[in-house]
Amino acid sequence: MLDRRSFLTAAAALGLLPATGRARAEEALLSFESPKPFSFQLLSDHARRMAMQPYVAPRPRDPKVLDAIDFDAHWKIKYRPEATLKVADGEAPVRLFHLGRYFQLPVGIHVVDGENSRELRYDPAVFEMPADSPARKLPKDIGYAGLRVMAPDEKTDWLAFLGAAYFRSAGELNQYGLSARALAIDVAMPTPEEFPRFTDYFLERSTTPGRDLVITCLIDSPRITGVFRIDVGKHGPVVMDIDSRFYARDRIERVGLAPLTSMFWFSETDRPDRVDWRPEVHDSDGLAIWTGANERIWRPLNNPPSVRTSSFADKDPKGFGLLQRDRAFENYEDDGVFYEKRPSVWIEPKGGWGAGELQLVEIPTDDEIHDNIVAYWVSGKPVGRGDEIPLSYRLTWAKDEPHVPEVGTVRATRIGRGGIPGQPRPKGVVKFAVDFDGGCIGGLDRDTQGVKAVVDASRGELSNVDCYSVKIGTAWRLTFDVKAGDPDPVDLRAYLKRGDETLTETWLYQYLPEPESAS
Template sequence: MRKRNGAPEGAARPVEDPEHLDPAMPWDRLTRRSFLTAAAALGLLPAAGPAFGDDDLISFRNPKPFSFQLLADHARRMAMQPYIAPRSGDPEVLDQIDFDAHWKIKYRPEATLKVADGKAPVRLFHLGRYFQLPVGIHVVDGGKSRQLVYDPAVFDMPADSPAQKLPKDIGYAGLRVMGPDEKSDWLAFLGAAYFRSSGELDQFGLSARALAIDVAMPTPEEFPRFTDYFLERSTTPGRELVITCLIDSPRITGVFRMDVGKDGPVVMDIDSRFFARDRIDRVGLAALTSMFWFSETDRPERIDWRPEIHDSDGLAIHTGANERIWRPLNNPSVVRTSSFADRNPKGFGLLQRDRSFANYEDDGVFYDKRPSVWIEPKGDWGAGEVQLVEIPTDDEIHDNIVAYWVSDKPVRRGDVIPLSYRMTWAKDEPHPAEVSKVVATRIGRGGVPGQPRPEGVVKFAVDFDDGFVAALDRQTKGVEAVVTASRGDLSRIDCYSIKVGTAWRMTFDLKAEDSEPVDLRAFLKRGDQTLTETWLYQFLPGPDSAA
């Protein structure tokens, strides 16, 4: 699993002379001004080209033909060849650039890449201990791409920084997209095939991944890596930037295209193709990675002074059959994988629904502002599963939650996997349901206050709000809680309108005899009408119930 202070390095290298580019063109070092002059004279570009940055700091290699299809063809040919693992340029020195040293290395504002007419300025990351493999940075215009030449002069670094000892052609680690005022970033790519956005509330939290290979399997997880980024101005209304990435790893290659815009929520239209070098047992597509330590659901005693700590508090699924599902997250004592079978899902995502500052009391990293991320499939995804992997953690610095789609179709050598979807980083789900949503899940001692508590019985209280229940009168009759359990005894099932606000509460007791997980399912209905989401929960009795 990835640590939050650095994604594990995948294995691949930047494109130096890929087959999709014209090998006859020499890799001469050109300034932007001399390139544009020569290219215009040859008819390769209009006479007046876009500004990409400071001429004295930014230079490019010669132009090469570029398109999504050309890059996909190149990735396909890569998959037919043996994998060659890259090597760090200077591992001994890079290992000295820890988090603190890396933070002190600043990209110079005047070297900012102006790819999208200043609407989405791009700055670059330096290599360091956690990001030792360089990536290729390419700017695309007029069907041509030019690779940015690395120059240490684009960075301000302390005189005693270990980075001063690195070779002058060491390369870049990744990139980030700044706001128009260039004061803060809202999109970042750094490490393996991970990327993050600050979303609608401008606070970074969970991460996305192009794909996840063999998560929670007996074999080690494989981390595909973005080896090259191709940046160009978007022509789609409401979008600013297109980022196309080349992917490589021991068992898969691919191309991953994002048409990105930020207008409140951050929206990405994603088109991808993956090419299998070998058989892969579990390929997680449209993968999301987050952190869940504890919440009000089952809070451990005195583990931290803050009431809750999590980037996401639940997995939401909109099934192909139009059912809405909410699964609160757990922090188990052992790795647990839950699968939700479906066909052509309408959407899924890891969400942060609890937006009350008082429930976190964190004025440093602001968990109440962490983005929710929603995946909206395009086209026919067929049969498969949304899988949720929950990994034990004892601190907030580790990402321990992964969610992704797994197709029922096995992945074998030579297979091509096309996938398109929309990804939205926002405060709430982009397509709210008519049914009411789960807003809180709480667990405590079973029984009745003031009476002897039955041994081994726990009480659940689940609150639903918005949608249908918010419109019900407090005296509405006929509302029923439907609760089922995979094992154990259910009792005291009830539901009622909460006197403060518009929510309805469902309560019930559960007695489970041993420590094996109990899968619970519940919703509210009135007659034949389903009023709420389906609440799914995996209750972990015994040692698992306390994080």
């Protein structure tokens, strides 16, 4: 199976044309179709008309040849640097990906100049290919697979669009990790998941302060169409202002809005014995939620034995995201993929999203090459044929969440044998230890009086509930024991308070007990 991280670093690329003043090398390599009128509204009207027509599934051209362009063959196809196109005075050069086995459907690349756009023609001359490359057998107008945005020095990329309606950024620490998507259709449903696809990209210089590039994407899918506009800049954190319009061709049971997709294999919470030499392996370690009622929530991720969907009802949420809070190299010990540098991604709604629920889907995995975590918002309003779904929000790819809670945050979740050391261990009992630090809990020491732990369980027996200050690496620790009694999931909820003051975010966890014979 393809390693998704290696693919992005190895893929070939081309880029975006400036409106005027192209270099001679670029003029020699690139050609365009005639200009056509363009605006966000015109493209939205086009998507609306598409939704009124039957869906026509695209088919790859020369699939046998494309299938021969596997990972190794794709890696050998190099884009010619002299054809890189400059955007925003060279601050956002854009290059394009070549088609191959894993990305067989071409996309349209359009350059916007004022009120018009021009589509870029495919030309194999922009790529350097080995003499025996299967790509040489493809038609001369086969098209491109996607795009990536380079750093100003053109040595690395920091934003990539490749496959379906996915996109990724290397974020503030310049390391790719989780992905964002325009839409998630029927995730973890009895019917197969539907994957909307970016069919066309319209590229233009941003006029927004702090942003560099606008990428407007046309979306098509069996049951939905749409327009997805990204106004993006990289000045430390990567910030994207998203404006989108979706149009339903048919009734859809579950439309996941503002979806994020990540990988979680194991952490300090649930590390299996000897499955891997590294202490932890994950792109994200938890889901953070800032509710409309102003509650801050942290839900550590799981690698469950079967697909699990958790729902968090809310109204007008202030934000949510999949975060990588653990930034210590020694907790991963991987100097090849640097999990401690993976970006955290925070979604901040614009305008009221109304009532609905945030859903977290956790899928079993036995390796780090699979994206097995999905988080998205589901509106409480059903989606029927002909419905329009407008959605605006801000996406931030950074080291930390952009709105740091005033309360203490969860730093670690650990599970072990229950009971008291030195005494017989009770059968079927596990102990949880949750560490909090920062915010209003960070300044309280061992002499502070009145700090109490609040712990609730959906079922089972709680015991040995305690909390205390730990001034070695973390501020306060909450511990408790749980006896589940049977293998059904147990939903746990805990936080620290002092009088009427809430000192920490709310820790949520779905404990999946092992059968008692295995405990």
